[in-house]
Amino acid sequence: MRITSDYYPMDTINFDQIQQQSVGIDVSSETLEVRLGTRRTDHQLAYTPCRSFPNTQQGFANLLEWLQSHTELSELWFIMEATGVYYEEFAYFLHQKGFRVCVLVARRAKNYAKSLPIKSKTDAIDARLLARYGLERQPRRWQPPSQLLRQIKALLRERGQLKKQRTQLKNQRHAAQRAWNHPESSLRRLTDHIRQIEDYISQINRQLEALxxxxxxxxxxxxxIGKITGLGRGTVLQVIAETNGFALTTNRNQLASYAGLDVVFEQSGTRQAATKISKQGNVHIRRALYMPALAASRHNRALRAFYQRLVERHPNHKKIALVAVMRKLLLLIYSLWKSGQSYDEEFHYQQITQAA
Structure with missing residues (x-):
């Protein structure tokens, strides 16, 4: 089926000419920039002018009222991009009313934009781009995480920020202790601040355990799954929370891409750049897997063999081998979560050595 890149005013389209419609919403903290896209029976595309609505409950109601004058709401796809947390209230509002919602991760929307002859970037253009995605692709219906996983993810991210602050404060205290004649009152405040953060971390740990x-x-x-040598329950919990129990992905490659652990190749003519990972996915998953991968590469028999094999092949690229272990751990969690099986280190070791 051929879809042209021509655009026609919506007021020139009769309802019997409509084959498919979708709504593109560019979300910011304050506003929703909205465009309704239509694919006609002759495969031409048409869009409404951009409309702006407040990112509030009243704005949501006004948006639906405006759409009702153009189309049948039950047949629509609402397409938006995951922009921080600002999309969440509207996405939940639509989901609770039974509408079809598709939330694109930023990378997917960006890659789709690259496939089109669009050079400019404005809110109106982004809204039209998202509407066009709904007309040309097969949107995947968004499933919100359970309340339990939402709470766990929020607490894990808060704990991660607190640990980062604690490290910074400890570094400051260390420097202050070595400085000449540094005020004792300043050192006491730094120590008190560190203790307070450690108390908060302990509180969060107790909350997480209970949840x-x-x-x-x-x-x-x-x-x-937490019994895997080198992994631990905390890492498994973080991966599950960040992926909504793997509801955000349908296969192993998608999962690796979502975590930013997918491999990127760059080759042109005789030039071939070093292989690397994209790092364009969920940074919280990568951070959670780094230390477990380090431990597993030393103490997990199967993953130690896997790591050593890669180091033997590329002795100057130990970090790449460690990233490969991170990816292995992520996919192990996924496989065991989906299958309901327990980890068999000996079986995994045999698989790795046979593949060598």
């Missing part, structure tokens, strides 16, 4: 262990459907795989 994930309260639901056996979540607790059972956390305990089972």
């Amino acid at each position: 994930w262990s309260s639901q056996e459907q979540l607790a059972e795989p956390i305990r089972r």
